[in-house]
Amino acid sequence: MKFTAESILNVTWLRQVAGFPSAGVVVAVSGGLDSMTLLHALHTWCGDNRAPDLHVAHLDHGLRGAAAAADAQLVAETAAQMGLDWTVERADIPHLVTSGGNLEAVARQVRYAFLRRTAERLGAAFVATAHTKSDQAETVLLRLVRGTSLAGLTAIAPLRPLAAGTPVQVIRPFLNTSRRQIVAYAQHHGVRFREDATNHDLSRARNRLRHRVLPELEQLNPQVGSALARLAAQAREDQQYLMEMAQSWLERHARRAGGRLALPVMELLALPPPIRRRVLHAVAQQAEYPAVASRHVAAIEQILLPTDAIGKCVELTGGRQVRRIADALVFTQA
Amino acid sequence: MKFTAESILNVTWLRQVAGFPSAGVVVAVSGGLDSMTLLHALHTWCGDNRAPDLHVAHLDHGLRGAAAAADAQLVAETAAQMGLDWTVERADIPHLVTSGGNLEAVARQVRYAFLRRTAERLGAAFVATAHTKSDQAETVLLRLVRGTSLAGLTAIAPLRPLAAGTPVQVIRPFLNTSRRQIVAYAQHHGVRFREDATNHDLSRARNRLRHRVLPELEQLNPQVGSALARLAAQAREDQQYLMEMAQSWLERHARRAGGRLALPVMELLALPPPIRRRVLHAVAQQAEYPAVASRHVAAIEQILLPTDAIGKCVELTGGRQVRRIADALVFTQA
Structure with a gap:
């Protein structure tokens, strides 16, 4: 197994993304394994390519009590050691969730608003998140279980506008990288991380799929994660084309x-x-x-x-x- | 729950299928629960609609020893009681499987060849098989696990040509019917059946999905079977349209x-x-x-x-x- 930044980043594809990383990248870092590894790999790769500095963004969701302070401290220390600027903010998600509200959905909304604000303030064109091939496979399965058509199978986008009304794009350099590769890279390079603080927004459904269903499916096909991720990529192409046909009809009729x-x-x-x-x-x-x-x-x-x-x-x-x-x-x- | 033939057959759709059942139907009957129930429901529905007689076809695959004779006898007795003609043939699948050959695939090939021959001999336009919504959901999952694109998600066709070069079509009136509905109907009407002789061609992978994965997914969504079947139906429309675009381009270029x-x-x-x-x-x-x-x-x-x-x-x-x-x-x- 290779342990270079190039080997775990999807660099062939990253090089084809216009403006990446020269137009500015905010890295979303929770302090967990995936995002600390993403920060390490992007920092290494950008250094090799004389890209401008990354910016590190960390949101304390107000959900982890004292542990949250340690998360924020690790992220800030790591950024400082790399010579990078960072932004840390604190939100009070429990306070924002009205009765009956969905904690996960609110946390996500607040997190992406923070990332957008940070990127816009800095004039950065990209927000990089550490979603992995394993996340992609779980998302495809979750959509399948809840009921979906082709649109839902597209799952997590490798690159998409962060929201309507902003030029900022979300990019996922790890979307073709398995959790196993990330663990191996992190061990090899001694990447420091804390027990993943994003686990709190894993729904019970996702945990069930990860710990009970996927291991069962891997008995049938050890490469099932890659198979599901490939399906998502092809579904994205198919769905986009069919939607373009529909939009073009609408404009005419x-x-x-x-x-x-x-x-x-x-x-x-x-x-x-x-x-x-x-x-x-x-x-x-x-x-x-x-x-x-x-x-x-x-x-x-x-x-x-x-x-x-x-x-x-x-x-x-x-x-x-x-x-x-x-x-x-x-x-x-x- | 309703126990009428109309309620477990997909009759709204069946009525739209040109020539069904008036152009002749061979029902593939193994003697198991699904196919004996299909025979009962189709016989009832066709009687109500003054359709011509069905023909019952049963293949002994030469895989079940003495039990196979009892299967064939039950099918023949039931057909006789209904006043229907029947065809029973015996194949020697183990003898036909060369070393390293796939038993399931060979059995399927021989079975469909028998059904085609029987339909062509009688001039029947349709072969009806008892694939259920549960089979459909399992097939979608199996394709997903093994790796698929949109084409594979189309899974089992509700209606398709049996093979190139024959006008006979395969039709699946139970493809929107759950196993639960079938069990309830069979109990209500006292449908006789034998422990499903088709279980021998359930691969270990399919059994694993049925007994270990689907129950887990049903914990997350009790309607997961219907969700997967609906996905298959929509995938079929999408894939067919995209293939037509590709074929039309090929014809021109x-x-x-x-x-x-x-x-x-x-x-x-x-x-x-x-x-x-x-x-x-x-x-x-x-x-x-x-x-x-x-x-x-x-x-x-x-x-x-x-x-x-x-x-x-x-x-x-x-x-x-x-x-x-x-x-x-x-x-x-x-």
């Missing part, structure tokens, strides 16, 4: 006026089912019509064809509706 | 002459990656070039772009090769 959006029924019916399904999903997911889910798409398809469906209506959540009129499907806001 | 097939490189490069991948797969899978697998597709893509790849060659199995010449990719036979 959707008519908007006064908070209404109308789609021509005959043209919808002429579409191949995979494109029609995605057109309805895309319309449904636009900001004004956020509430249409898969079961709504199925219901809408029911009123597309029959002439006796004219006048019929599918209720979406939030008081929105879709009505079939003579030759169009009309989406209205509440 | 492939040039054939003297056992060679040439694809224009510039046009290949202009294709969206999901279509390009499928074009290469489709060429590879045609009878003359059967040996190109996913890794070959990846290797071929490597010699598409760089000008210094001109003259380079990817070796396929069986002595076949693909060579990049100036402006084309040329597939040659051994």
